[in-house]
Amino acid sequence: MTSALVGVRRHLLSIADLKRDELIELLALADSFAEVVDRPIPKVPTLRGRTVATLFFEASTRTRLSFETAAKRLSADTMSFSVSGSSMAKGESLRDTVETLDAMGIDVMVVRHHSAGAPHQVARWVRAAVVNAGDGQHEHPTQALLDCFTLREVLAERAGGRPPEDLCGLKVAIVGDVRHSRVARSDVLALSALGAEVHLVAPATLMPCSLEGWPIVGAGAELDALVGEMDAIYLLRLQLERMSAGLLPSLREYATRFGLSTERAMRMKEGAVVLHPGPMNRGVEIDAAVASSERARVTRQVRNGVAVRMAVLFHLLEPAGGAPAPLEGLADRAER
Amino acid sequence: MSAGGSVVIRGGEVVDATGVHRADVLVGAGIVQVVEESLGVPPGALVLDAGGCLVAPALVDLHTHLREPGAEQAETIESGSRAAALGGYSAVVAMPNTTPAIDCASVVRDVRALAHGALVDVAVAAAITVGRAGERLVPFAELAELGVRLFTDDGAGVQDAGLLRRALEYAGDLGVVLAEHCEDASLAKGGLMHEGAWSSRLGVPGQPALAEEVMLSRDLALVRLTGTPMHFLHLSTAGSIRLLAEARAEGLPVTAEVTPHHLSLTDAELSSFDAVFKVNPPLRSEGDVAALRRACADGLIDAIATDHAPHPREAKEAPLEDAPPGMLGLETALSVAWGALVESGLISAARLFSLFTVQPARIAGLGAHGGPIAAGRPAQLCVFDPAERVLVEPERSASRSANTPFGGRWLTGKVRHTLVHGEPVVIDGKAQR
Numbered sequence: 043m044t045s046a047l048v049g050v051r052r053h054l055l056s057i058a059d060l061k062r063d064e065l066i067e068l069l070a071l072a073d074s075f076a077e078v079v080d081r082p083i084p085k086v087p088t089l090r091g092r093t094v095a096t097l098f099f100e101a102s103t104r105t106r107l108s109f110e111t112a113a114k115r116l117s118a119d120t121m122s123f124s125v126s127g128s129s130m131a132k133g134e135s136l137r138d139t140v141e142t143l144d145a146m147g148i149d150v151m152v153v154r155h156h157s158a159g160a161p162h163q164v165a166r167w168v169r170a171a172v173v174n175a176g177d178g179q180h181e182h183p184t185q186a187l188l189d190c191f192t193l194r195e196v197l198a199e200r201a202g203g204r205p206p207e208d209l210c211g212l213k214v215a216i217v218g219d220v221r222h223s224r225v226a227r228s229d230v231l232a233l234s235a236l237g238a239e240v241h242l243v244a245p246a247t248l249m250p251c252s253l254e255g256w257p258i259v260g261a262g263a264e265l266d267a268l269v270g271e272m273d274a275i276y277l278l279r280l281q282l283e284r285m286s287a288g289l290l291p292s293l294r295e296y297a298t299r300f301g302l303s304t305e306r307a308m309r310m311k312e313g314a315v316v317l318h319p320g321p322m323n324r325g326v327e328i329d330a331a332v333a334s335s336e337r338a339r340v341t342r343q344v345r346n347g348v349a350v351r352m353a354v355l356f357h358l359l360e361p362a363g364g365a366p367a368p369l370e371g372l373a374d375r376a377e378r
Numbered sequence: 379m380s381a382g383g384s385v386v387i388r389g390g391e392v393v394d395a396t397g398v399h400r401a402d403v404l405v406g407a408g409i410v411q412v413v414e415e416s417l418g419v420p421p422g423a424l425v426l427d428a429g430g431c432l433v434a435p436a437l438v439d440l441h442t443h444l445r446e447p448g449a450e451q452a453e454t455i456e457s458g459s460r461a462a463a464l465g466g467y468s469a470v471v472a473m474p475n476t477t478p479a480i481d482c483a484s485v486v487r488d489v490r491a492l493a494h495g496a497l498v499d500v501a502v503a504a505a506i507t508v509g510r511a512g513e514r515l516v517p518f519a520e521l522a523e524l525g526v527r528l529f530t531d532d533g534a535g536v537q538d539a540g541l542l543r544r545a546l547e548y549a550g551d552l553g554v555v556l557a558e559h560c561e562d563a564s565l566a567k568g569g570l571m572h573e574g575a576w577s578s579r580l581g582v583p584g585q586p587a588l589a590e591e592v593m594l595s596r597d598l599a600l601v602r603l604t605g606t607p608m609h610f611l612h613l614s615t616a617g618s619i620r621l622l623a624e625a626r627a628e629g630l631p632v633t634a635e636v637t638p639h640h641l642s643l644t645d646a647e648l649s650s651f652d653a654v655f656k657v658n659p660p661l662r663s664e665g666d667v668a669a670l671r672r673a674c675a676d677g678l679i680d681a682i683a684t685d686h687a688p689h690p691r692e693a694k695e696a697p698l699e700d701a702p703p704g705m706l707g708l709e710t711a712l713s714v715a716w717g718a719l720v721e722s723g724l725i726s727a728a729r730l731f732s733l734f735t736v737q738p739a740r741i742a743g744l745g746a747h748g749g750p751i752a753a754g755r756p757a758q759l760c761v762f763d764p765a766e767r768v769l770v771e772p773e774r775s776a777s778r779s780a781n782t783p784f785g786g787r788w789l790t791g792k793v794r795h796t797l798v799h800g801e802p803v804v805i806d807g808k809a810q811r
Contacts, residue, residue, distance in 0.1 A: 058579075137695050157697030158582045159651025178699070179581035227581050250578035251586075 053165045053172040054354055056181040057231040065190065065235055066207050068353055072191050073205065075356070076349035078115065089118035092149045092359055096122045096175070097140065097164075099130075099155040104320055104344060105175050105185075109152045112351035118359075121148065136160065137167050144168040149359055153177075158224075171358040179222045185319055186228035188350040190236055192343050193274060196315050210237035215268050217243040217300055218278030218327055221250050225319045226278060230256060241268055243300065247289040265300055269309050276317045277302055277327045297326050307332045315339050384411075385802055386419050387795070390428025390761060393435075393731050394750055403433055405757040408800035412753055426795045426802065428761045432727060435735040435749025436468030436498075436758035436796055437712065440557075440635055440742055441532070441611060441683035443704065444470070444500070446492060447485075448477025453688035453778050455489070458708070459496035460776040461686070463803040465708040466793035468758035469499040469739070469747040470686075474510070475533040481505040481516045486524055497803045497811065501742055503528040506545050506556060512537055515545055522552040527743040530557035532611055533658075535593050537563050542597070546606040555633075555741065557609040558597050560618070561659065565589035570698050572645040572660040580649060582698060585660050587615040594618050598625045598632065607631035609741055612685050614640045614659040616669035622678055633741050635683040636670050638714035639705060639783060643667075647783065653694050653701030654781050657687070660703075674733060675724045681738035682730075684711045688779035706782040709775060712762060713789035720764075721790060727764070746799075761795040768792045776809060 057065075078086055094113035096106050106122065113120045123143065130139050140151065150171045153161040158178030165172040176182040193212060198205040214233055220226040220242050233240050234257035242249065242261040253261055269275070280296060290296050297303075302316060307329070310316075316328070316337045324330040332338060384406040391398040392413060402417035403410060419425055439462065445453035455472070462470050472489060474480035480489060486502050493500035504521045508514045510531045518529065529549065535558055536542040546556060566589035571577050573584025594610060598621060601608050613622065613634050625632050639657065644664050647655040655661060673679045687704025694701050712734065719725045731749075739748025746756045768789050772780035796804035803810055 135692055135695070136697060137692075155697060157699035158580055160697045162651045163695075163697065177581075179583070181581065221578075222581075224581055227579070251573050251584060252575040252578040254575035255579060 052358070054183055054358065055162050055165060055172065055174045057183045057186050057228045057235070058181070060235070062208070062235045065187070065232060068187060068350075068357060069191055069194060070207070071353040071357060072187070072346070072350045075352040076346065078352070079345070079349050085115050085117060087117045088356060089113070089116040089359055092118045093147065094118045094120050094150045094152065094355060095143055095148045096120070096152045097143070097154070098123070098175070099125050099153075099160070100176070102154055102176070104347070105154065108344070108347040109173075109175060109351050112348050112355055115348065116352055116355060118355065136164070140164050140168050144170055150355060173354060173358065176224055178224065179227070180224050181228045182224040183228050184347070184351055184354055185225050186232035187354070188343055188347040189229055189276070189317060190232050191346045191350050192317065192339050193238070195342065195346070196274070196339070200313055208236040209233060212238040212273045213241070213271060214238050214274045214276055215241040215243055215265070215272045216276045216278065217265060217302070219248040219280055219284060220244045220278065221248045222281065222284070223278050229276065230258060234258065241272070243268060245290065245299070248284070263299070265306070269306050270311060272314055273311065274315050274317060275302060275310065279319060279321065280323055280327050293326055301326060302328045302332050304329045304331045307335065307337060310337065317343060320344070384420050384423035385426060385797065385800065386417055386423050387426045387428045387433055387759065387761060388417070390431045390433040392433045392751055393728055395728065395732065395736070397726070397728050398432060401433070403751060403759065405759070405797060405800050408757055410751055410753055410755050410757045413751055424802065426761065426805065428794070430765060431761045431763045431794055433751065434731045434760045434762060435751055436747065436760040436798065437466045437734040438738040438742060438744055438747045439467055439470040439684050439686065439708065439711075440528070440609075440681055440738045441685045442470040442472055442708065443475065443685070443687045444472045445688055446476065447488065451690050451778070455492050455496050455500060457776060457778045458686070458688070459493070459498045459500065460809050461706070461708040463497040463796045463798065464776050464793060464807070464809055465710070466712050466760035466762060466796050467498050467708065468796070468798045469501060469742075469744050470708070471501045471503050471528060471742050473532050474503050474505040474530065479505050479510045481508050481510070483517070483520050483524055486521060486526060497809065498798050499744070499747065501744060502526060503530055503557070505529065506531045506536055507541065510534065512541065515541075515548060518549045518552055518554065522554050526554070528555050528557050528609065530559065530611065532557065532559040534563070535559050535561045539596055539600070543600050543604065546600055546604040546608070550604055550606040555607050555609050557611050558593070559611050560590045560593040560597065560613070562589045562592045565592060569660070570656060571648045572662045574645060574663050576645040576648060582648060587617055587662065587666070590615055590659055591617040591621060594621050598630060601625070601630050601632055605631070607633070610634040612637050612640065612659055612683065614662050614666060614670070616666050619669045619673045619678060622673070626678060633680040634678070635681040635738070636674065636679050637683060637685045638707060638711045638718070641667065641670055641674070641682070641718040642714050643783060651698060653696060653698050654705065654783050654785070656698055656701050656703050657705050658703040671718060671722070671724055674719055679733065681741060682711065682715050682733045683738065684708055688777050689781050690779055694781045704781070706775060706777055706779060709777070710770060710782060710784050710789060712793060713768065713791040714784065716764060716791040717789060757797050757800040759795070759797040760793060762791060763794050764791045766792040
């Protein structure tokens with residue numbers, strides 16, 4: 043089932059590197075793993091004997107656990123590294139740290155770092171495959187994949203069938219701190235590559251300085267004009283330090299202009315959904331009631347994250363040019 | 379080879395202010411003895427082949443970070459001077475952002491003592507404020523008395539306009555030049571690259587062109603007020619060029635330099651996230667590069683200066699956020715600028731060399747450097763082969779560091795020989811000591 047994958051990539055560093063066909067293939071692969079996740083015993087032996095290490099140079103709960111869960115469900119061994127209490131706290135450089143881990147024979151390094159491009163640098167230094175799990179304000183490719191996967195589900199629900207291969211015709215507004223958001227950068231690229239219309243909504247201080255080359259339909263500071271037309275509203279987390287940097291006057295003003303209030307949510311289209319990468323600031327970018335409503339797909343995003351990350355790990359470790367690793371119960375489904 | 383021996387540079391084209399002409403050059407006792415179309419070889423003279431080459435005055439760099447004292451793991455005066463000689467230079471101006479900073483007479487003397495025996499002449503620039511902290515003025519008169527000509531807090535701009543005003547007023551009658559690294563800290567804060575389409579796409583915090591232009595604009599107003607000359611280091615934006623053009627038209631006593639890297643590389647390089655491309659001011663947009671090139675052609679720019687800024691490998695092999703800004707320049711400057719300005723047809727070889735020689739020598743007050751090549755002048759010579767293609771190999775740099783942004787690229791033009799005070803310190807591209 044995997045033979046159609048468009049070339050085996052060595053790393054997953056940014057959505058910008060991926061072509062539409064590759065995104066579609068990865069999402070299709072994730073469909074198969076979603077089925078595994080739904081089983082009573084959600085585990086396959088596919089990556090037995092392989093080692094996946096999560097290297098988080100920045101705090102995270104959900105992304106790290108999601109990758110570790112994905113690796114374990116593929117029967118890979120997992121290791122985790124975090125900077126506090128590590129050799130880096132003693133002044134070891136990033137390069138020395140990752141080369142040391144590489145020498146232990148790790149197959150995949152899942153890297154999160156506070157500096158944009160750090161996973162790209164790591165990829166130049168190690169033999170292992172590198173997955174970008176969020177680099178500064180640059181990209182968060184697996185988040186974009188799981189978001190696209192979740193939106194495909196929404197389209198499938200609407201049509202009452204299997205998910206379509208892409209997101210053609212879907213209108214999505216990404217609302218909030220686009221300037222500082224790696225989620226927004228990856229999502230804009232992935233959504234548009236899959237045919238969705240992307241709108242950005244933010245105050246000028248939280249919009250990127252330049253949108254030259256961004257594959258979007260529109261950008262502005264007016265949420266109310268768009269609320270009724272979107273199929274999905276993607277709310278970004280507002281980092282509270284933006285206030286002290288003088289980018290916003292107050293949380294209250296932000297919530298009033300850009301928060302998805304219950305009142306605004308009521309004006310959304312029938313069947314339109316709300317996504318959020320988490321963790322949410324309830325009462326700021328999203329009303330508590332909206333976050334708990336049927337429109338919100340936040341827990342679905344988290345659930346899909348595991349299947350998508352299984353697909354990514356599988357894709358990177360698939361023996362190049364060889365037969366696909368045995369995936370019990372997967373091949374028959376794919377051939378149906 | 380002692381400085382006193384005779385050398386004949388044979389078969390080249392000598393570059394002067396008006397153009398190039400076929401001539402051999404006889405050097406003896408450290409000075410140019412004869413410049414004539416066809417010279418015989420005196421007994422015992424060393425003959426250096428200049429066939430197919432330009433014979434120009436050796437270059438003068440207004441902007442070199444030699445790192446000594448304080449950061450000898452990155453560069454020493456010796457290693458930096460060797461890189462300079464290989465790049466065709468006979469003199470460099472050492473920037474004062476060392477540890478300790480060059481901000482008092484004793485450090486000036488120390489650095490000069492360390493520079494004794496270097497392959498090229500090392501002039502010393504001093505800081506404008508003590509410790510480059512932007513608070514108290516250095517003893518301008520005492521340092522000027524010692525022969526310091528350029529003062530700068532380079533690495534950062536003087537943020538306090540009131541303080542810079544007082545510095546310009548105080549130093550006004552000392553015959554010195556204050557040089558500014560224009561970068562308004564409040565606008566540049568946190569920026570790791572040029573703010574624009576690329577920084578927005580890459581999610582890398584940007585430093586706007588305005589951070590440079592706001593400070594340049596402020597400084598020009600202070601020059602207008604005080605009449606004290608200023609030199610502007612590494613201008614990098616189209617907006618700065620417009621401000622400079624206005625200042626020139628007004629007749630303000632200002633000079634300006636650009637770097638080879640700002641003439642040849644853009645912010646698109648940062649898409650590799652390789653910190654070797656992190657530099658201050660940052661690599662700018664294509665439009666800015668074009669404006670800088672035009673400004674060289676229009677005569678607005680006085681000098682090409684390297685901002686040679688060595689950093690050890692481990693410092694540059696780090697996330698963009700953590701890596702220090704700066705790149706090597708001395709060994710590649712002439713070839714890079716040749717490609718950007720002469721090969722592209724914008725200016726003549728003679729114009730290019732004036733940007734590297736007589737003009738910077740005048741700004742730095744280095745009368746023994748920068749040409750012209752004429753009998754009786756000190757023999758600072760650079761023999762440049764404009765046709766040879768060179769692959770830049772960072773590991774083979776004479777610098778203690780390897781942070782050249784041109785690693786792995788082919789450049790056109792190579793310095794074949796360099797003479798400093800008559801001594802051939804580089805022969806056939808090899809440093810002689």
